[in-house]
Amino acid sequence: METGNGTGTGAGASGAGAAEIGVIGGSGFYSFLDDVTEIMVNTPYGPPSDSLFLGDVAGRRVAFLPRHGRAHHLAPHRINYRANLWALRSVGVRQVLGPCAVGGLRPAFGPGTLLVPDQLVDRTKSRAQSYFDGEPLPDGQVPHIVHVGFADPYCPTGRRVALAAARGRNWEPVDGGTLVVIEGPRFSTRAESQWHAAQGWSVVGMTGHPEAVLARELGLCYASMALVTDLDAGTESGAGVSHEEVLKVFGENVGRLREVLFDAVAALPDGAERDCGCGDALKGWDLGITLP
Numbered sequence: 001m002e003t004g005n006g007t008g009t010g011a012g013a014s015g016a017g018a019a020e021i022g023v024i025g026g027s028g029f030y031s032f033l034d035d036v037t038e039i040m041v042n043t044p045y046g047p048p049s050d051s052l053f054l055g056d057v058a059g060r061r062v063a064f065l066p067r068h069g070r071a072h073h074l075a076p077h078r079i080n081y082r083a084n085l086w087a088l089r090s091v092g093v094r095q096v097l098g099p100c101a102v103g104g105l106r107p108a109f110g111p112g113t114l115l116v117p118d119q120l121v122d123r124t125k126s127r128a129q130s131y132f133d134g135e136p137l138p139d140g141q142v143p144h145i146v147h148v149g150f151a152d153p154y155c156p157t158g159r160r161v162a163l164a165a166a167r168g169r170n171w172e173p174v175d176g177g178t179l180v181v182i183e184g185p186r187f188s189t190r191a192e193s194q195w196h197a198a199q200g201w202s203v204v205g206m207t208g209h210p211e212a213v214l215a216r217e218l219g220l221c222y223a224s225m226a227l228v229t230d231l232d233a234g235t236e237s238g239a240g241v242s243h244e245e246v247l248k249v250f251g252e253n254v255g256r257l258r259e260v261l262f263d264a265v266a267a268l269p270d271g272a273e274r275d276c277g278c279g280d281a282l283k284g285w286d287l288g289i290t291l292p
């Protein structure tokens with residue numbers, strides 16, 4: 001069930017219906033596609049991280065959005081997450097895949113591990129986490145206060161499809177686990193990392209939230225695919241994480257992550273046939289605003 005309709009509020013009308021699936025990740029995922037159309041979308045929350053890059057993957061129309069901007073100029077806490085999800089929805093996206101780089105919190109989750117989390121812990125501090133905060137939009141609409149269910153933060157269909165896609169490429173994924181999202185941009189202290197591990201959490205990242213809850217607030221399906229690029233500070237005796245290490249491991253794995261991602265895109269159900277419940281997240285609420 002769709003959760004909103006109409007012409008939207010400041011979103012790029014020309015893009016409506018342009019894509020059905022959104023991928024939030026680096027430019028490594030779309031830059032080699034044959035035919036990519038770049039469109040700029042504005043939102044009531046300001047511009048997203050970058051243009052949307054529209055392309056075809058296995059016959060599915062996909063909108064790619066570089067989370068940090070194409071020049072990687074946005075730190076995790078500076079990303080306009082509300083604008084990013086709003087922009088995707090405004091071009092027709094109803095299902096989102098959010099690959100991200102993470103640190104492993106257990107020795108078993110070493111570099112190159114692909115984990116599809118089923119839980120999330122929010123340790124961010126400064127990020128706008130809701131569309132429904134009572135603050136008027138530029139067009140005068142005033143969002144009401146809405147409390148969405150978030151007990152299970154990820155779309156079960158998206159998770160299932162991502163896991164199957166990884167297995168299909170002989171990359172046995174970790175099925176489930178908790179992604180703790182820290183504010184960054186610094187890495188964790190050793191004590192923080194040991195504490196995260198002691199809670200039983202699996203991996204640590206900086207961008208998986210509020211991306212997940214904002215997708216839920218827009219009735220979008222959202223699943224994460226977490227690529228472990230390093231063992232976090234508390235799980236090794238060395239000097240801790242370095243940015244070079246993260247980039248190196250990500251570079252080594254981006255090709256097969258792209259293969260898995262594209263297989264997952266191809267296997268996602270038609271948006272009109274979603275039966276996962278994500279589209280019903282706002283059912284029964286009087287939103288006060290029209291979603292794009």
Ligand SMILES: [Zn+2]
Pocket residue numbers: 155156157158220221222274276277278279
């Ligand atoms: Zn869903």
